[in-house]
Amino acid sequence: MKKNYSNEDLHSEQGATISGQQQKAIVCNGLTKQFGSFRAVDNISFDVNEGEIFGFLGANGAGKTTAMRILCGLSYPTSGEATVAGFDVYKQQERIKKNIGYMSQKFSLYDNLTLLENIEFYGGVYGVSRSEIKIRSSDLISTLGLQKEAHKLVSELPLGWKQKLAFSVAIFHRPKIVFLDEPTGGVDPVTRRQFWDMIYEAAANGITVFVTTHYMDEAEYCNRISVMVDGRVEALDTPANLKKQYKTNSMNDVFYELARGAKRADN
Amino acid sequence: MKQLLAFIKKEFYHVFRDRRTLLILFGMPIVQIILFGFALSSEVKNIGIAVLDNARDVHTQQIIGKISSGYYFRVKQPALNFQELEQRFRAGEIECAVVFPEKFASDLYKPGGAHIQVIADASDPNTATTVINYLNSIIGNYEQELNPLRKLSYRIVPEIRMLYNEEQNGSLNFIPGVIALIFMIVSTALTSVAVVREKELGTMEILLVSPFRPIMVLIAKAVPYLVLSLVDFIIILLLAVFLLNVEIRGSLVLIFAESILFIITCLSMGLLISNLTGSQQTAMMISMMGMMLPTLILTGFMFPLENMPKVFQILSYIVPSKYYYSIIKSVMLKGLGFSYVWKETLILVIMATGLLTLALRKFNVRL
Amino acid sequence: MNSVEVINIVKTYGEVKAVKNVSFEVAKGELFGLIGPDGAGKTSLFRVLTTLLLADSGTATVEGFDVVKDYREIRNRVGYMPGRFSLYQDLTVEENLSFFATVFGTTIRENYDLIKDIYEQIAPFNSRRAGKLSGGMKQKLALCCALIHKPDVLFLDEPTTGVDVVSRREFWEMLNKLKKQGITIVVSTPYMDEASLCDRIALIQDGTVMSINSPDRIVKNFPKTLFAAKANNIYKLLQDLRRNSEMESCYAFGEYIHFTVKADDADIVRISQIAERENHDGLEVKQVIPGIEDCFIRLTLDSGQKIMDRKK
Structure with missing residues (x-):
């Protein structure tokens, strides 16, 4: 009944495979960001496959946010190489921005615009045509079951719905990669799972998902996770392999073992 | 008491560790005094003047000759009547006019003396004052020429009327205005922001859930800003005296007492605002819109009140700084005593008590 | 007191x-x-x-x-x-x-x-x-x-x-x-x-x-037997299980999917049969002790059910 479960299986099943060759959505090689004498990101290297759900974990102040900003085309690395959706983080920031979606817990939607206005706004920002916005937004509203709320202000929505809507908006322009910065903070367990259903669906449709979270059970929803400690990637594997490696059955313990020795911690 | 002192100490830490607050506290008064002081004292030249000469005699011709000879004035076409003068004032063609009565020459030898009417556009009060001074000295000179022996029988009495701004606000009057403005910024805006910041931080919740009496929070917030306002006040006075050579004519004690009264009014306003708002931004907006703008516009220190529509003139009566401005002007610049400003003082006392009571009442012991 | x-x-x-x-x-x-x-x-x-x-x-x-x-x-x-x-x-x-x-x-x-x-x-x-x-x-x-x-x-x-x-x-x-x-x-x-x-x-x-x-009591009060399943393609497994009419609730939980079935007498053998129908690679099914999160989800869904019943 049980089958052996290996890394390769996972990849061939879930990564988008084109002509048998694994496509890379993100490639990082020796990426470093230095602020004065402080190395926020210290020589990190990793790949993210196309269509993969990649968990990007780390203690507070480990350098996650800085790394994510570089990958989103918002800041330049000090040294090292990286491409996102095939575009260079030094020279092609604008093209990166066009090909990614971004959502965070802190900023997602405009509270004083209606749902539809928010969708139209983001669609417009990413250059989706007017007619296309109309079609896609009515699709979106009906899949989310928000027909009644479409003309309500976002501020009137419960938090869980806001986050779901924000995610939908982040992938509205059908980006190659979507970056999610602690998307489910404070959301109830049921809504959190509905949110992850949406993530799975997006990944199944070929969108690469790059996500940070403080919920360790969510880390296990990811195909692979990396754990950053003091600016470096200390571990990178499937959740199952990591647990095996640290001889535990909880991601919490894995994380604790890795991050316990962290020297620096600041926000 | 120990708690209160610790709190006040903490407030001073906040102030001295925030560069922006420091800049507002000490940079602003200095810059304003220097800016107003020097920008307003420019020399006056080429003033457009028209003469309505009803006498047309030797004396008037000589006086007109003297006026036109200097570089101060440009004598325009003579006017025929008052209506014409007024029109030309309105059109901005002239800034000043001299009117000679019909019997100027014969009046000259009468005991009452001859009268010249001098009219100046005082919507720019500084220019108007300068113009009047020039004209006065020209007329004075001529008087002396006529009567070198200084017999009292020949006299020309200039009757000066400052159009549009009869009280002639301006010149050094900006100093009381700047003082009022600084008090508003420090005592109203900064205080309200300081209280609201605690709300935003969440520290207000802790302070409320402590044995520390809520009212003490307000007092502890108010005291440092009262002190800082007074420091600013002293800086402004020193700048005025040593940099702009202003003579402080009235009693310093009275000036300080009135200022403390006004600061308390401002503080109460600030505390009231902080009780009604939840974010620093809103507090700042209300302080600016509700307090500083009226101070600038409705106290008469930037724009003469007399020229304003009636509505604004009535509105100005509820602006506390209007009274403070008038008190300081009277005491500091004119050297008047308390008996001249008791009415304004009383109004300020009433306002301060009212606002303070309201602020304390509105202060919630809960969220 | x-x-x-x-x-x-x-x-x-x-x-x-x-x-x-x-x-x-x-x-x-x-x-x-x-x-x-x-x-x-x-x-x-x-x-x-x-x-x-x-x-x-x-x-x-x-x-x-x-x-x-x-x-x-x-x-x-x-x-x-x-x-x-x-x-x-x-x-x-x-x-x-x-x-x-x-x-x-x-x-x-x-x-x-x-x-x-x-x-x-x-x-x-x-x-x-x-x-x-x-x-x-x-x-x-x-x-x-x-x-x-x-x-x-x-x-x-x-x-x-x-x-x-x-x-x-x-x-x-x-x-x-x-x-x-x-x-x-x-x-x-x-x-x-x-x-x-x-x-x-x-x-x-x-x-x-x-x-x-x-916490122990809350877990003990969980009314059903809770099962966990995983397969190589977890998203597909989740979708398949949800389509199954015998399922009562079904949601992702860490690397597993947690689910309960409608029948009260469910045992692991029968559950495995249900899960195996769709032919998943790397399928693993087991009975698990619910955690607080399972209880929370259960209670939320129950209360949601009640609200819906009232609306009807």
Whole structure:
């Protein structure tokens, strides 16, 4: 009944495979960001496959946010190489921005615009045509079951719905990669799972998902996770392999073992 | 008491560790005094003047000759009547006019003396004052020429009327205005922001859930800003005296007492605002819109009140700084005593008590 | 006497019902957890108990004092750490601490025993400004500030939100030490995995307490047998299981999918048969003991069911 479960299986099943060759959505090689004498990101290297759900974990102040900003085309690395959706983080920031979606817990939607206005706004920002916005937004509203709320202000929505809507908006322009910065903070367990259903669906449709979270059970929803400690990637594997490696059955313990020795911690 | 002192100490830490607050506290008064002081004292030249000469005699011709000879004035076409003068004032063609009565020459030898009417556009009060001074000295000179022996029988009495701004606000009057403005910024805006910041931080919740009496929070917030306002006040006075050579004519004690009264009014306003708002931004907006703008516009220190529509003139009566401005002007610049400003003082006392009571009442012991 | 008693508290903001008729009590020396997501009403409850907010109806007492009438007494006896509390960023660690000590009418030295363990961890940063501390350090400093006057009851509103796993674990260790000193602790958290660290918990959602009990009891009260399954393609497995008419509930849980079936007499053999129908690679099915999160999901879905029934 049980089958052996290996890394390769996972990849061939879930990564988008084109002509048998694994496509890379993100490639990082020796990426470093230095602020004065402080190395926020210290020589990190990793790949993210196309269509993969990649968990990007780390203690507070480990350098996650800085790394994510570089990958989103918002800041330049000090040294090292990286491409996102095939575009260079030094020279092609604008093209990166066009090909990614971004959502965070802190900023997602405009509270004083209606749902539809928010969708139209983001669609417009990413250059989706007017007619296309109309079609896609009515699709979106009906899949989310928000027909009644479409003309309500976002501020009137419960938090869980806001986050779901924000995610939908982040992938509205059908980006190659979507970056999610602690998307489910404070959301109830049921809504959190509905949110992850949406993530799975997006990944199944070929969108690469790059996500940070403080919920360790969510880390296990990811195909692979990396754990950053003091600016470096200390571990990178499937959740199952990591647990095996640290001889535990909880991601919490894995994380604790890795991050316990962290020297620096600041926000 | 120990708690209160610790709190006040903490407030001073906040102030001295925030560069922006420091800049507002000490940079602003200095810059304003220097800016107003020097920008307003420019020399006056080429003033457009028209003469309505009803006498047309030797004396008037000589006086007109003297006026036109200097570089101060440009004598325009003579006017025929008052209506014409007024029109030309309105059109901005002239800034000043001299009117000679019909019997100027014969009046000259009468005991009452001859009268010249001098009219100046005082919507720019500084220019108007300068113009009047020039004209006065020209007329004075001529008087002396006529009567070198200084017999009292020949006299020309200039009757000066400052159009549009009869009280002639301006010149050094900006100093009381700047003082009022600084008090508003420090005592109203900064205080309200300081209280609201605690709300935003969440520290207000802790302070409320402590044995520390809520009212003490307000007092502890108010005291440092009262002190800082007074420091600013002293800086402004020193700048005025040593940099702009202003003579402080009235009693310093009275000036300080009135200022403390006004600061308390401002503080109460600030505390009231902080009780009604939840974010620093809103507090700042209300302080600016509700307090500083009226101070600038409705106290008469930037724009003469007399020229304003009636509505604004009535509105100005509820602006506390209007009274403070008038008190300081009277005491500091004119050297008047308390008996001249008791009415304004009383109004300020009433306002301060009212606002303070309201602020304390509105202060919630809960969220 | 109970340390905290809450009876039928209701709190509304305009049309929003934040707290709907909540009742519970906390025994002296107990570590009591309010577990629920943002917007569940936890903060409103805390504010009512710390006398910061007046409830619309219902009563509450803390250490026997009424939260409305005797608010001054309560304020002398409780320590409170609000959710968004971030201290004075521009004051140093020591200045913050001594300020709060003075405000509470005490000194750092007087109650040093109580905060010693925690304070020693932040003491090396004594002269650093609070704004420059890490998230975990800030929490520790905030806890010190809340403890400085040796309160009888400690109210901690989401002290571990946004803090990483390591700091969270340390924080809970500190709470357990404090508990041993006899302080009653009421703590709220959105992290379900922290529930098991409390003596008793209230699961709260949408302003309603869904269940109050010890974590063990809540787990024991789970009405169904819970199964877990995983396969190489977990998303496909989830979809297939959901389509299955025998399923009652089915959701992702860590690397597994947790599910219950409608039949009450389900055993692992039959369940495996159901799961195997779709021919998944790497399929693994097992029976598991539910966690607090499973219970929370169950209770949420049940209450959702009830709401829907009422609508019909």
